[in-house]
Amino acid sequence: MIKEIYTRTDGRPIEVVNRCLKEIYDEVGSRIEIKGAGTTGSGRELIGELIGADTINDEITAHKTGAEFLAKTMLNTQPDTIFEIGGQDSKYISIENGIVVDFAMNEACAAGTGSFLEERAEELGIAIKGEFAELALSSKAPVKLGERCTVFMQQDVSAYQQRGAVKEDLTAGLAYSIVYNYLNRVVGERKIGNVIFFQGGTAYNDAIASAFAKVLNKKIIVPPYNGVIGAVGAALLAVEKIAMTKEQTKFRGYELEQVNYTLREFTCKACSNYCNMQEFAVEGEKTYWGDQCSDKFRRRQTTGKKPVIDDLLALRQEILFDGYQPEIEGKATIGLPRSMYIYEHFPLWNTFFRTLGYKVQLSDETNAKIIRVGNETSVSEPCLPIQAYHGHVQNLLEKEVDWLFIPNMINAETPFKNVNSYYCLWGQTLPFVVKIASSFSRIAGKIISPTLRFKDGKELSLESLYKALKPLGERKSAVKQALNAAHKSQKDFQQVLLDAGKTALAALQKSGEIGFILAGRTYNVNDRGMT
Known part of the structure; x- marks a missing residue:
């Protein structure tokens, strides 16, 4: 049995959920026993804590689970593509x-959502339910609105009205605009299969489904309960967890008025990010939402299952900075921005400068202040990691380091002789773009920036490093000795990672568990301040 309630939250989700629970109880509450409860959607954490959800699920998993269940039990099919357009956002899911x-x-863009369609229908003086689809499906010449921003789209609709366009053609044009916006902005070049489910509240509008079918020349299936398929999936996932753990449901009951809860907003000052936080206390148990940077308030999700492999990201971070000892003094302090390729080469440069007798000083971990300063000091509009790098340079200057090490790295070593691996152009030119920034022009002479081509062998690196370190009075033999020690440290670091990976793969193979590979540039994946 599925009880469907599709309604607005009107900015008051707790009140609406309370009203819906009462409606369910009035209709079937005395005849059923709740075995499990799950939440999904944008407010899933808050509502999940309030009602006592057994699972709090992301929308992708919930929609996929609900769609497959309804496809199997009611439609005798299996979707390979899901288009979901809700009131505020939209999703694309590919299944194999x-x-x-x-x-x-x-x-980000409202022009491809249900709320946009409702607003335009209201401006045209027609009902979004029934009348909109009826008018659109009877259109002879739909106007061409394209996939523009909602502001410009509104202007276009007004312009067509002034030219005498009838409501039938305007509504059909709006239906097509939703489709083109979704396909171009959400789906892009991704694969579209042959069994397409169209879900979400917007799928109640037959005109949108028809527009999808005409544009793609494919059959579009609007499954039963299309507006609440995510909720169906959340319920199924809750059932699955209860069956696996054999636990009793945490569901608090139908009457939320009986639940003692408070909501408090505050600013976390644990670091310079100053996150806007919400403290949600239910029956004396507190949870926190809104933090962007740390585990100070974050409660980790648990599944009741112990991982079969170690946390490889945490392991990598630990061994990457294992040799960092900023308390050890040296003949001068070398500042290393804790950004970009330092997340790959810190063992190399830490050992190199320590062997030469210098103190190594990293900048602070990436935070909102560093990113803001980087944005203000960079000379153009590069990508976020490059902007953040500028902030790290400023952070080191505030620590009063003697020298800044910003190498001009061209390429990287690869395991294959005929394969090249070049750093991006912004990464290659980092020392130059930093030097020309007005905020750093005064310290350009304090920047050590050798040109390094790791792919081309150690001798070239040695020559470039020796030349760059001449102002510090270093002898070539000392630089060579330090470089050899540095390469050994880097190789040892990489070997530990390889060994950990092999151990993890063996454990996964033995247990039969599924493993996920997180692929990305090291400075994005491992720099938590960039997430």
Whole structure:
């Protein structure tokens, strides 16, 4: 049995959930026993804590789970593609053999969502339910609105009205604009299969489903309960967890008025990010939402299962900075920005400068202040990691380091002789863009910036490093000795990572568990301040 309630939250989710629970109880509450409860959607954590959810699920997993269940039990099919357009956002999901292999979400642009369609319908003086689809499906010449921003789209609709366009053609044009916006901004070049489920509240509008079918020349399936398929999936996931753990449900009951809860907003000052936080206390148990940077308030999700492998990201971070000892003094202090390729080469440069007798000083971990300062000091509009790098340079200057080490790295070593691996152009030119920034021009002479081509062998690196360190009075023999020690440290670091990876793969193979590979540039994956 599925009880469907599709309604607005009107900015008051707790009140609306309370009202919906009462409606469920009035209709079937005395005849059923709640075995499990799950939440999903944008407010899933807050509502999950309030009602006592057994699972709090992301929307992709919930929609996929609900869609497959309804497809199997009611439609005798298996979707390979899900289009979901809700009131505020939209999603694309690609499925192969029951596994999500790709997905995308659009949360920034309102022009491809149900709320946009409702607003335009209201401006045209027509009902979004029934009348909109009826008018659109009878159109003879839909106007061309394209996929523009909602502000410009509104202007275009007004312009067509002034030219005498009828409501039938305007509504059909709006339906097509939703489709083109979704396909171009959300799906892009991703694969679209042959069994397409169209879900979400917008799928109640037959005109949108028809527009999808015409544009793609494919059959579009609007499954039963399309507006609440995510909720169906959340319920199924809750059932699955209860069956696996054999635990009693944590569901607090139908009457939320009986639940003692408070909500408090405050600013966390644990670091310079100053996150805007919410403290949600339910029956004396506190949870926190809104932090962007640390585990100070974050409660980790638990599954009741012990991982079969170690946390490899945490291990990498630990061994990467294992040799960092800023308390040890030296003949001068070398500042290393804790950004970009330092997340790959810190063992190399830490050992190199320590062997030469210098103190190594890293900048602070990436935070909101560093990013803001970097944005203000960079000379153009590069990507976020490059902007953050400028902030790290400023952070080191505030620590009064003697020298800044910002190498001009061209390429990297690869395990294959005929394969090149070049750093991006912004990464290659880092010392130059930093030097020309007005905030750093005064310290340009304090920047050590050798040109390094790791792919081309140690001798070239040695010559470039020796030349760059001449102002510090270093002898070539000392530089060579330090470089050899540095390469050994880097090789040892990489070997530990390889060994840990092999151990993890063996454990996964033995246990039969599924492993996920997190691929990305080291400075994005491992720099938590960039997430």
